[in-house]
Amino acid sequence: MDTNNSAAEGPELAEPYLREVLGTAGLxxxxxxxxxxxxxxxxxDGGEIPVADFAGxxxxxxxxxxxxxxxxxxxxxxxxxxxxxxxxxRHPYANRLAFELNRIIHRxxxxxxxxxAIFANTGAEAVEAAVKHAEMDRVMRVAxxxxxxxxxxxxxxxxxxxxxxxxxxxxxxxxxxxxAAAPAETLAELERHLAEHNAAQLDRPPLFLALxxxxxxxxxxxxxxxxxxxxxxxxxxxxxxxxxxxxxxPEALKEIHxxxxxxxxxxxxxxxxxxxxxxxxxxxxxxxxxxxxGEGGIHVLEAGFAEAIQRFxxxxxxxxxxxxxxSGMGRTGTLLASAQVGLRGDYYTLAKTLGGGIAKTSVxxxxxxxxxxxxxxxxxxxxxxxSFSCTVALKVLELLEAxxxxxxxxxxxxxxxxxxxxxxxxxxxxxxxxxIRGKGLMLGLEFHDQSAAESVTVRSLAETGLFGYFxxxxxxRAHRVRTFPTASAVNTLRFEPSVQLADEEIDQLExxxxxxxxxxRAGDGARLxxxxxx
Numbered sequence: 001m002d003t004n005n006s007a008a009e010g011p012e013l014a015e016p017y018l019r020e021v022l023g024t025a026g027l028x029x030x031x032x033x034x035x036x037x038x039x040x041x042x043x044x045d046g047g048e049i050p051v052a053d054f055a056g057x058x059x060x061x062x063x064x065x066x067x068x069x070x071x072x073x074x075x076x077x078x079x080x081x082x083x084x085x086x087x088x089x090r091h092p093y094a095n096r097l098a099f100e101l102n103r104i105i106h107r108x109x110x111x112x113x114x115x116x117a118i119f120a121n122t123g124a125e126a127v128e129a130a131v132k133h134a135e136m137d138r139v140m141r142v143a144x145x146x147x148x149x150x151x152x153x154x155x156x157x158x159x160x161x162x163x164x165x166x167x168x169x170x171x172x173x174x175x176x177x178x179x180a181a182a183p184a185e186t187l188a189e190l191e192r193h194l195a196e197h198n199a200a201q202l203d204r205p206p207l208f209l210a211l212x213x214x215x216x217x218x219x220x221x222x223x224x225x226x227x228x229x230x231x232x233x234x235x236x237x238x239x240x241x242x243x244x245x246x247x248x249x250p251e252a253l254k255e256i257h258x259x260x261x262x263x264x265x266x267x268x269x270x271x272x273x274x275x276x277x278x279x280x281x282x283x284x285x286x287x288x289x290x291x292x293x294g295e296g297g298i299h300v301l302e303a304g305f306a307e308a309i310q311r312f313x314x315x316x317x318x319x320x321x322x323x324x325x326x327s328g329m330g331r332t333g334t335l336l337a338s339a340q341v342g343l344r345g346d347y348y349t350l351a352k353t354l355g356g357g358i359a360k361t362s363v364x365x366x367x368x369x370x371x372x373x374x375x376x377x378x379x380x381x382x383x384x385x386x387s388f389s390c391t392v393a394l395k396v397l398e399l400l401e402a403x404x405x406x407x408x409x410x411x412x413x414x415x416x417x418x419x420x421x422x423x424x425x426x427x428x429x430x431x432x433x434x435x436i437r438g439k440g441l442m443l444g445l446e447f448h449d450q451s452a453a454e455s456v457t458v459r460s461l462a463e464t465g466l467f468g469y470f471x472x473x474x475x476x477r478a479h480r481v482r483t484f485p486t487a488s489a490v491n492t493l494r495f496e497p498s499v500q501l502a503d504e505e506i507d508q509l510e511x512x513x514x515x516x517x518x519x520x521r522a523g524d525g526a527r528l529x530x531x532x533x534x
Contacts, residue, residue: 025466026473026530027484034065036500039482051476052505054483056496059294059326061357062411062441063399064498070356073395074388082387087380093390094119100397101335101365105348108339115348115365118375119384123325123351124217126362127288130321130347131221131240133366133375134286135206137319140372141282146202149266149279153191156267156274160187168273175276187274194265194276201262206285208242209256209318213296215488216288216323225288227296228488240285247299250308257316260284284318286347291337294326297489298437298444306343319346319370325362329353330400331496332440333412340439346370356396361389410499415440417503418495421510429517434491441499445513446492447471447520455523468493471516474528479512 012019022028033040033048037056040048053065063070098117106112118133120126159165166183167190175193179186208225210216216225221239223231243256262281267274289309293299313320322345327337329350334340336348347370351362361384383389400407419436422445426433434446450462461470468485471493475481486492497505519527 021466021469025469026477027469029476036064036066037498037502037505039065049480051480051482052497052508054481054495054497054505054509056441056498057357058352059331059442059496060352060355061498062329062331062353063356063396063407064500065357067356067399069399070358070392070395073392074358077388077391082391084383084386084388086386087382091385091387091390093387093394094385097363097390097394097397098365100394101350101363104335104397104401105365108334108336109344111344114368116368116371118364118366118379119390120351120362120364120381121360121383122217123323123349123362124219124222125381125384126325126349126351126364127216127222127225127321127323128219129364129379130349130366131208131225131286131288132379133364133370133372134319134321134347135240136375136378137370137372138206138282138285142202145264145279145281149198149264152266152268156187156269157184159269160184160274165269165272165274168275171274171276190274190276191267194267198264201264201281201283204262204281204283206240207260207283208240208285209253209287210242210244211289211293211301212244212246213293213299213488214244214288214290214323215293215295216290242288247305250305253308253312257284257312261316280316282317284316286319286321287313288321288323289338289343289345290323290327291341291343292327292332292439292442294442294494295487295489297446297486297492298442298494300437300439301338301341301343303341306338306341310343321345321347321349323349325349325351326496327439327442329396330408330411331442332415333408335400335408337439337442354393354396355389356392359389359392361393407499411440414497414499414501415443418497418501418506418509419443421506422495422513425510425513425517428514429521432517432520437492438495441495441497441501443495444486444492445495446489449491450520453520453523455525457525458520458523458528459525461525461528465490467491470529473530474516474519475509475512477530478515479508481509481512483509 031039262283263278348365355361453459468490
């Protein structure tokens with residue numbers, strides 16, 4: 001089948017509006033081959049045009065496009081007829097992958113607690129699995145709490161019926177109750193009051209915590225945990241609800257807890273008195289955190305804030321889900337970017353580079369202290385945990401760990417070289433470039449807001465809401481450099497190339513960025529959009 005002649009086959013039916021938007025920004029091009037840190041377009045003469053890829057599959061190809069060792073592994077698996085669909089059977093390759101992930105994580109975290117693995121296909125699915133598991137754990141804790149309240153109430157009734165106890169006056173005063181003449185009737189009145197309050201608490205839906213600017217996917221649940229309102233609002237009625245914590249205000253954690261916390265009341269018997277004590281109700285299901293926010297503008301979680309999150313969640317018994325889908329797998333010099341700031345997750349989600357740029361795979365890891373084995377029965381995925389994707393992922397880990405972790409060191413070194421170039425551009429164009437952020441090979445360059453620019457053409461670009469996409473279009477058209485803005489912060493261009501990034505490609509990007517800054521300084525919006533040439 002000729003896959004390069006789709007236009008002749010009929011109208012555009014595969015997401016036509018998105019293609020139109022990409023076309024407006026000059027990004028609707030077709031790539032015909034990929035290798036290393038390069039994508040290739042087909043030129044008008046039929047030849048290939050190389051494009052330096054700084055988008056890197058949104059972080060999926062840390063080791064490069066079509067890495068020869070990964071391609072060879074995939075070819076051998078397919079040639080051998082490896083089973084892809086062998087659900088509900090033994091999967092030793094999945095266990096080897098889980099074991100190897102644990103080995104590396106234990107080294108980076110300095111722990112030996114096992115993390116159990118639930119496999120999926122995409123990052124959003126891994127987040128959904130983590131959220132579902134956290135909610136199952138919360139529901140089971142609520143059920144246990146409900147049983148404890150019932151046992152305590154039964155013990156109080158037995159003590160009163162045996163004449164060994166009576167409701168304490170302070171308990172009645174606390175709830176504004178007068179009490180009755182008979183101790184049993186007084187207890188019954190108190191129980192009715194407590195039962196009404198407790199029932200309302202025990203039926204409360206879960207509440208999630210996440211950081212402002214965070215992105216955790218666009219599926220039914222994960223989209224509600226993503227901060228961007230444009231993604232959330234159309235689906236607000238579908239799934240979980242979250243409170244978003246400002247990135248620069250760790251004190252907001254206690255404020256939100258005070259506003260949202262729930263308590264239930266438990267009857268106790270002590271020294272012949274029936275009294276009431278408060279029990280914390282687990283309304284907070286989980287706290288989702290990206291060590292480096294990808295779609296939110298490449299913002300790095302500071303160690304102090306990571307410590308505040310860890311301490312806060314431990315105090316209220318709220319699990320931490322560390323979303324390493326974009327930042328993990330060696331992109332910042334370690335398998336887990338969060339390990340560098342001392343953040344330890346109850347859950348981790350990994351994807352993207354885990355599949356080596358070829359396999360579509362992801363994993364949710366949950367530590368033993370939180371693990372609910374029942375989850376394995378109620379959650380499944382048709383294409384997950386198969387021989388092909390797990391074996392490819394094992395090859396990826398092998399390549400990352402080879403030569404004493406040379407790939408990790410390469411990510412740090414190439415990231416430092418790329419950052420040095422970006423900082424030099426910022427130094428020379430301070431009125432155009434606001435800030436450089438990120439770690440390793442996950443960097444962002446934020447431009448100053450141009451909505452009040454003197455140039456009408458530049459101002460109009462900013463007003464479209466596609467400012468960063470037009471800049472990316474210019475880089476592609478004029479400099480053969482591919483990148484994109486971050487989805488929720490379109491003034492920030494993202495750079496997530498592979499470890500195969502060459503100095504020449506850094507120079508190529510530098511020329512493009514300096515060109516953009518010069519055009520912005522000159523107010524030449526027409527050239528940025530391709531409306532003017534020469």
